[in-house]
Amino acid sequence: MFEIDIPKLRQCCSTPGPPGYEHRIRKLLTQWLEPHVDELYTDNIGNLITHIRGRDSSRRVALAAHMDEIGFIVHHIDEEGFVRFYPLGGFDPKTLTAQRVIIHGREDILGVMGTKPIHLMREEERKQLPKIEDYFIDTGRKRDDLLQYIAVGDPITRERDLVEMGDCINAKSLDNRLSVYILTEVLTRLAETEPPYDVYGIFTVQEELGLRGAYTAAHSINPDFVLNLDVTIAFDVPGAQPHEYGTRLGHGVAIKIMDATVVSDPRMVRFLRQTAEKHQIPHQDELLPKGGTDTGPLQRAGRSGAISGALSIPTRHLHQVIETAHKKDILHTMQLLYHAALEIHNHPWADDPF
Template sequence: MSELHFDLLKRLSEIGGIPGREERVRELVEAEVKDLVDELRTDALGNLITVKRGSAPDGERKRIMLSSHMDEIGFIVKYIDDKGFVRVQNAGGFDTKNLYARNVIVWARGGDLPGILNPGGRPVHIASPDERKKIPEIKDLVVDLGLPADEVKKRVRIGDPVTLVQEFREVGDLLCGKDMDDRASVFVQIEVLRALQGVNHPHDVVAVFSTQEEVGLRGATVAAYSVEPDIGVALDVTLAVDTPGVPAEEATTRLSDGVAIKVYDTSMISTRWLVDEFIELAEQSGIRYQLEILMGGGTDGGAIQRSRGGVPTVTLSLPTRYIHSVVEAVHKADVRAEIDLLVAYLSR
C-alpha cells in the first residue's frame, strides 16, 4: 500500500466539530471522499453516508456498513455574565483535570472568537491549600474572550459551540493531537476507501461518517436504520493504558501491539463469528492484532448491532493513550494494521 496521508489526519484533528455541529468536519470529509465512492448523501442528523458498490451480481451483494464518528467532545455556551465571561455546558464527557488553561474557539456570529478556558477562582499564588487541590467541575469553567461584555453579548449566543484548540504533532512513532477520538478512525475509513480504488471487492461498502456519537450513538442509530446493513463494522479508539502507574491487567490495549478487535464494551458484545473471522484473517495475513475488553464506554457498533431486527457487528479499535484530552496519541503501526485488516476483509 502507498504511504498514508498523515497531512489529512492533521487537518481532521485540528478542525472543530462538537456533537450536533459537525458540519466543518463533514465538509472536509466530503471533499476527500467524493471521488472515491459511487454514491454520497447527508441525512437529517448530518451523517455523511457514502456507498462504494461491489462487484458481485445483484442479489449476491451484501451491504457492509463501516462507521466512524465525526464529532468531538466540546462545549456549548450556557450563560454570559455581566463582565462578559462565558459559562459552558459540556457536550460529551471530560476528565476536568485536563481542562486548566486551554485555548478555545467560540463559534460566534460574524466569525470565530479566540478564547481562554480556565476555572474561576484564585490563582495558585493566593489560593488556600484546599483550593490548590480541588479538581474543577464543568460549572467552574469560564471562557475569557478579552472583549467588553456588550461586545460579547452582541456576538455570542446561548448554544454557540466552543471547541478546544491544539496543534497536531508527530511525536516519535505517535500521532498526537485532539480528537484522535474519533478523527483517527475517520482517517482510517477514508484511507480504506482510497485503498479500495482499483481493488475488486464483492460487496457494497457503505462508509458512514456519523454524528453525535459522544452523546449517545445518535447518528449511527438512524444511519444503521436507513442503510439496513447485513454486517456492521464500527471504527473507534480504545484505551491504551500502558503508561506508568497502572497495573498490566488494566491496560485494555497497548500501543504498537496492533489493531484491537473488540470482544466487549458497555454498549455491545461483538458478534463472535465476526471476531473469529477477523482474528483468522489477521493471522493469515500477518497483521498484528490484540483482543479488547473495555469496561467503560461504547461505540457506534452498539447502535448498528441493535438496529431493526439486529445486525452482526464487530468494532475495530485504535489503541489510544490519554483519551479525552487534547494530547490523544495513536501509533502509526496500529493505524496501518487497522487499514490493512479492513482492506483485506473487504476485498475477500
C-alpha cells in the first residue's frame, strides 16, 4: 500500500532546518502538501499546520512531527577565518570528530570540524573525551573571503548524504526527517479520503531545544486526540543486554508507552495495539526513560488536554550523522498511522477505563 520514495526521503533529510531556522524545510513541505490538503498555514512561531476536513468537524485529531534537526550557530569568526559555534540541540561531542558541516549564510559554505591532532596531545589530553568547545570549523577560507558569505548568528547543519545499506536507510537527521517524510506521505493519502474527524498535520519547530513549537501548536489547535511521530533509540547492537535495547530494528513500529515528557494515555496505547493487530502490522513497545518528545506538550497544552500517544521509528546511532532505520519499520509506521487516523472514531473512548 505504501512505498518508500528514496529520492523524496533524501531531499527531506538534506534540506536544512536547525532549531529556529526551519524556513527551508518548511518551504519544501509546503510545496509537497499544499496541493493535497484543505488548508495550510504557518503560525507565528513557525509551525507548519495542515488541515484535512473530516466527516465530523466537532473533533480534532493532531498528527505531529518536529521538522527541526540538531545543528549549531556561529558565535565567533577569528582573524584567521576559523569559526567557533554553539550547539542548537543535544550533541555528543565525540561524534563531531572529522565531520563536514554546512554554514548557512548568504550562501551555503562547507567546512570541517577541526580539533587538536592526536600527535600534539599530551598524555592526559589523549585520555579525555573531547568537549564541544574544543572544536572549530575550518572552511578553507580566509576571514575576509568568508565574511562575504557568513556572519555571527548563521545556523550550521551537518553534511552527509542518504545511502541504502541492505534493508536499511542511513543518513543524517533521520531524527526527525524520517517522521516528517512519513507524515507527509500519510497526510497525502488521508487527503484522498474523508477521515472521520478533522485531521491536523503539524510540523513543529524547535523541538530539539525543549519542545518549544509543540506547546504553541497544541494551544491553538486544541486537539482531542494526538499521535506524535519521532524516532527512538534502537540499541540492539553488540555488547548490549536485551533489557537495554529500547527497541530493535526490523521488529515493527514502536508504540510509545512513556518517555521523559509523557505517559501515553493507556486508552491510546490499547487502540494502537488493537489497530496494529487488526491490520497485521508488526509492532513493539517503547519506553524511553531519558529524552522527551513533543508528545508531552501536545498532550497537555490544549484546553482540556488530549488523548495522546505516539509512534516511534526504531533508529540506531541516534544524534549522529549515521542514523540507521529499517525500511520495514518505516512502512509499518506509515500503515499504522494511516489506519489509526481512519479508525479512531470506532474505539469506545468514553467506555474504555483508564
